[in-house]
Amino acid sequence: MTDPRLADRSVFPDPVYKETVLRPLFDGAKHHHVDGFRAIDRAHLVMLAETGILSREQAAQIAAALESIDAEIDPESLEYTGEVEDYFFLIEKELKKRLGADLAGRLHTARSRNDIDHTLFKLGLKARLDVLIDKALNLHLALIEAAEREKATLIVAYTHGQPAQPTTFGHYLSAIVEFVVRDIERLFQAYDIVDLSPMGAAAITTSGFPTDRARVAELLGFSAPLQNSYSCIAGVDYITATYGAMELMFLHLGRPIQDLQFWTSFEVGQIYVPNALVQISSIMPQKRNPVPIEHLRHLASQTFGRARAMLEVMHNTPFTDMNDSEGETQAMGYQAFESAYRVLDLLTSLVAQIKVDPARVADNIRRSCITITELADSLVRREGLSFREGHEIAAAVARAVVATGGGLETDGYDPFLLAFEKATGRKTAIDPALFAEIVSPEYFVAVRTRFGGPAQAPLAAALAGYRDDAKMFAERHAALLTRQTTAARTLDQRFQALKDVA
Structure with a gap:
């Protein structure tokens, strides 16, 4: 085989350029953009005929030639030879073979x-965003359903890697639902930016022909043309908007995924x-x-990294x-x-299947004394103490219980009596039964009835709102898909009609 470095460098393409640039571009086009090229050619041809830029007879012949190319050439079987620069010029070459250079x-x-x-690139992104949004909506709905299923299921909530307070698994999942809603909204916003057609901008400044x-x-299924023709060929914010939204979504999803890794560990469980x-060792x-x-x-993390890389490629470009x-x-x-x-x-599948281990949760709550905050709060409400006084009494009780390895509900009342009398110089009105109720995880959750809290009423209101969001997103996405389907059908009808010239 001849060393490509010794080949004639006076003829395009240079053999090294052919292998390092042109062949990969050709292969990428035949794998990813054939349908886009086909749609653009057909839509542009229909417009040229409708505006009179081409005669109906000319358009009919070009339409027939495009159909024959589609029928006779299998893009996946093509090997790049260097005879043409890229896939676009391959189609133009095939048109010339069928029509002659002038008409082609x-x-x-x-x-x-x-x-x-x-x-072409916007069509490729729109198709992928359609799939991404659909899958994100599936996750959103799975999270809502899991949150409803687990709305009363107690878990330990952690801060700084340590047991902090009890809440419900439904409350935790609802927190994920809320950022997923915002991430989906960013995907729709990115779609709106992608959904503006550059066609007709030509090289930079449109053209002198009466195009539409x-x-x-x-x-082509776009919502409208992108107005400024320079922006059509220079404004890559459709790329940065798409991958910026993806980067944020998968950064955010990585955080509860990490929680699940921690919560499934043997020690937490x-x-x-x-x-x-589950796989066995x-x-x-x-x-x-x-x-x-x-x-x-x-x-x-790979998705986040790949999306971030797209933003970095766009950085400091002209x-x-x-x-x-x-x-x-x-x-x-x-x-x-x-x-x-x-x-x-x-993640959608996992969320639908995982369960809370109530025995492990109950034991972790007992050992960690995480309901002690409510004891301090109750002392303020029931005994008229300041929060700082209540906090100091509660802290003394927690230290005593942890030291013995016990639990607040069963072992906390005697330390509480001592700490309360030492701090206040008087007896408490809280009896053993009331104390046990106050420090129970069920009571802790039940009294947190404020907006956004884990108690039954605010969580039910939140879940109803999430259902409304899901319905709105589904309708919004369905409208986009309907527009694509309608556009594809219209394009096919108008393209086929070009051939019906008497």
């Missing part, structure tokens, strides 16, 4: 590789993962390894059409979507 070249009237490429940019946008999601048969959580953690935002960068970003889909599917 008329399809490119009033457009450029610049507006074609950014339209709104019509092309409609046929407040979350039980069913056998279908190859050498230690007693070990139940909840490895899906580990996979969630590293896949969420405000113009440039290769930094194009084919290979787009393909790199698609990897973030692939790992994102896996995280959302797996």
Whole structure:
């Protein structure tokens, strides 16, 4: 084989350039963007015919040639030879074979590789955002259903890695629901930015032909044309908005995933993962390894890292059409979507199946004395003490109980009597039964009835609101999908009609 470094360098493409740039770009296009190229060609052709820029006879011949190319060429089987620069020029070459150079070249009237490429990339992102949003909505709904199921299930809430206060698993899951709502909203906002068509901007400044940019946008399923033609080819905020939203979503999801890893540890054990999601050690048969959580953690981190990389590629690039935002960068970003889909599917399944171990939770609550805050609060309300006085009495009780390895409900009353009388110089009106109620985790949760709290009423109100959000998101997403379906059907009808020329 001839060393490519010795080849004739006077003819394009240089063999090294061909292998390091053109072949990967061609392969990326044939894997990711064939449908987009096809839709853009057809929508542009329909518009050229409707505006009279091309005659109906010319448009009919071009339409027939495009159909024959689609029928005769399997993009996946193509090998890059260097005879044409890229996939776009391959289609143009095939048109010339069928129509001749003059008629084939008329399809490119009033457009450029610049507006074609950014339209192509936006179509690719829209399709992937559709899937991502759908999977995010599935997770959102699974979290709501789990929160409703576990709304009264006690757990230990941690701060700084230590047991802090009791709450319910439903209250904890509702906290995840709330940031997922905000992350989904950011995905929709990113979609709105992507959903503006660059077609018709041509290279930079539109053209002198009487094109109809709104019509092309409609046929391709965009909400409208992006107005400023320079922005169409230079404004990569559709990329940064998409991957910025993804970066934040998977940064946020990684945090409760890490909690689940901690809560399933042997020492904590407040979350039980069913056998279908547990792998057994190859050498230690007693070990139940909840490895899906580990996979969630590293896949969420991979998604975050890939999304962040897309933002960094855009950093300090010129405000113009440039290769930094194009084919290979787009393909790199698609990897973030692939790992994102896996995280959302797996986390949705996990959330639906995990359970709280009530015995372990009860023991952890007993050993950690985490209901002691309510004793201090109750002393303020029932005995008229300042919170600082109540806090000091409660602290003394907790120290005494922890020292004996006991629990507040069963072993705390005697230390409480001593601490109260020492601090106040009088007897307490709280009897043993009332004391046991005050320091119970059920009471702790039940009295926290303020807005956003874990008690039954505020949590029920929150869950109803989350259901409203889910309904609104589903309707919003359905409307986007309906627009895509309608546009695709209209484009096909108008394209087929081009061939019905008498």
